Amino acid sequence: MDRKPQPYDDIPGTTVFDAQRARKGYHLNQFLYSLMSAANRKEFLAGEHAYLAKFPMLEEQRQAVMKRDWNTLLELGGVSYALAKLAFTDEHSYQYMAAEMTGMTQKEYMDMMIGGGRSVEGWRSKKERGEA
Amino acid sequence: MARIIAGIGTSHTPAIGAAVDNGKTAEPYWAPLFKGYEPAKKWMADVKPDVVIMVYNDHVNAFDFKIIPTFAIGCADEYPIADEGWGPRPVPPVKGHPEMASHLVQSLVLDEFDITIVNEMQVDHGLTVPLTLLFGSPAAWPVRVIPLAVNVVQYPAPTGNRCYNLGKAIKKAVESWDEDVNVVIFGTGGMSHQIQGKRAGLINKDFDTRFLDGLTKDPVALTKIAPIEYLREAGNEAIELVMWLVMRGALGDGAEEIYRFYHVPASSTGVGNIIIETKDFHAQRAKKSAA
Numbered sequence: 001m002d003r004k005p006q007p008y009d010d011i012p013g014t015t016v017f018d019a020q021r022a023r024k025g026y027h028l029n030q031f032l033y034s035l036m037s038a039a040n041r042k043e044f045l046a047g048e049h050a051y052l053a054k055f056p057m058l059e060e061q062r063q064a065v066m067k068r069d070w071n072t073l074l075e076l077g078g079v080s081y082a083l084a085k086l087a088f089t090d091e092h093s094y095q096y097m098a099a100e101m102t103g104m105t106q107k108e109y110m111d112m113m114i115g116g117g118r119s120v121e122g123w124r125s126k127k128e129r130g131e132a
Numbered sequence: 133m134a135r136i137i138a139g140i141g142t143s144h145t146p147a148i149g150a151a152v153d154n155g156k157t158a159e160p161y162w163a164p165l166f167k168g169y170e171p172a173k174k175w176m177a178d179v180k181p182d183v184v185i186m187v188y189n190d191h192v193n194a195f196d197f198k199i200i201p202t203f204a205i206g207c208a209d210e211y212p213i214a215d216e217g218w219g220p221r222p223v224p225p226v227k228g229h230p231e232m233a234s235h236l237v238q239s240l241v242l243d244e245f246d247i248t249i250v251n252e253m254q255v256d257h258g259l260t261v262p263l264t265l266l267f268g269s270p271a272a273w274p275v276r277v278i279p280l281a282v283n284v285v286q287y288p289a290p291t292g293n294r295c296y297n298l299g300k301a302i303k304k305a306v307e308s309w310d311e312d313v314n315v316v317i318f319g320t321g322g323m324s325h326q327i328q329g330k331r332a333g334l335i336n337k338d339f340d341t342r343f344l345d346g347l348t349k350d351p352v353a354l355t356k357i358a359p360i361e362y363l364r365e366a367g368n369e370a371i372e373l374v375m376w377l378v379m380r381g382a383l384g385d386g387a388e389e390i391y392r393f394y395h396v397p398a399s400s401t402g403v404g405n406i407i408i409e410t411k412d413f414h415a416q417r418a419k420k421s422a423a
Contacts, residue, residue: 036217
């Protein structure tokens with residue numbers, strides 16, 4: 001079933017984790033939740049596909065996990081707080097994951113933050129940006 | 133009679149906890165932030181509350197996706213520290229107040245707030261980072277903590293208005309508890325930030341400033357901010373600010389701001405800290421310092 005459009009879909013560069021995405025992402029997010037245990041992190045890193053096969057996820061979700069394709073994982077129902085556990089398993093930070101999602105380098109992202117962050121001007125609406 | 137004496141608003145960014153745990157607080161990136169929290173830490177050491185009600189959100193640590201409670205109160209004796217994916221933070225376990233917590237649940241449910249009861253759970257940075265910021269790094273936390281977890285992970289979070297009214301009901305519940313204890317209530321999370329998607333890194337200082345101003349000038353106006361406005365104007369994760377409205381609702385009319393600090397960035401977050409004393413407690417403190 002196609003996604004039913006929501007008013008917040010107009011916010012650019014933002015994937016709101018709502019009920020529709022939560023349903024699609026349920027097993028993906030439960031996999032990510034399993035990475036809270038050190039033993040599971042070790043097992044996952046030792047054989048990613050075999051570990052992922054234990055969860056009834058979509059194959060495209062498994063592929064996106066192995067590629068660390070963060071924005072696709074958001075589209076496929078992953079929620080950022082759970083995705084962060086994958087970044088932590090790789091010994092990266094939230095900030096690393098956020099920078100990857102923007103397509104900026106770590107340094108560019110960090111410099112933007114130190115400079116006061118991304119301004120909301122121009123980032124309020126897809127319509128305003130000509131993206132919708 | 134128990135009483136709420138003050139509210140603390142504070143961000144709970146995990147990187148702040150990591151900076152303390154890894155001894156980085158004096159580094160140029162972090163030093164201004166920790167300096168900015170010094171007055172609040174001093175206030176806390178001075179006031180020494182008996183109980184903290186910690187309004188925070190779990191970040192997929194205590195709760196996975198099997199059960200997502202909108203409002204949950206911890207009624208346990210003790211809360212272990214969660215391993216969020218990099219090992220548990222090296223901080224002491226959190227001591228609860230099961231008797232008072234159960235009383236709050238009873239009072240709130242009879243007041244028509246349908247609270248989920250949690251008798252066992254681990255707590256994550258949402259709860260421990262505010263403790264670290266306000267109480268430092270003691271061998272044991274000097275207060276008992278009643279965790280109140282709010283769902284902000286799956287949209288929609290409860291509205292600001294609902295949170296504010298929950299705060300009012302908490303005030304009433306606390307005041308009907310017989311023990312003579314001073315309670316400080318925390319609203320945590322925020323302020324503006326977004327940690328996902330191509331728009332990650334969004335900060336809106338004007339929005340945050342208006343929010344801090346509104347907490348004492350016109351809290352009712354803040355309760356009218358629609359969920360989509362938080363997301364659009366202040367970032368996807370700024371919705372956490374509704375938890376500050378639980379805190380504000382619990383302070384009653386005429387509460388006084390006595391300290392404020394704002395700093396960008398901690399990781400991807402606009403960090404805010406505010407201390408608001410209730411009208412009665414503020415008058416009592418003023419009298420004491422005049423004497």
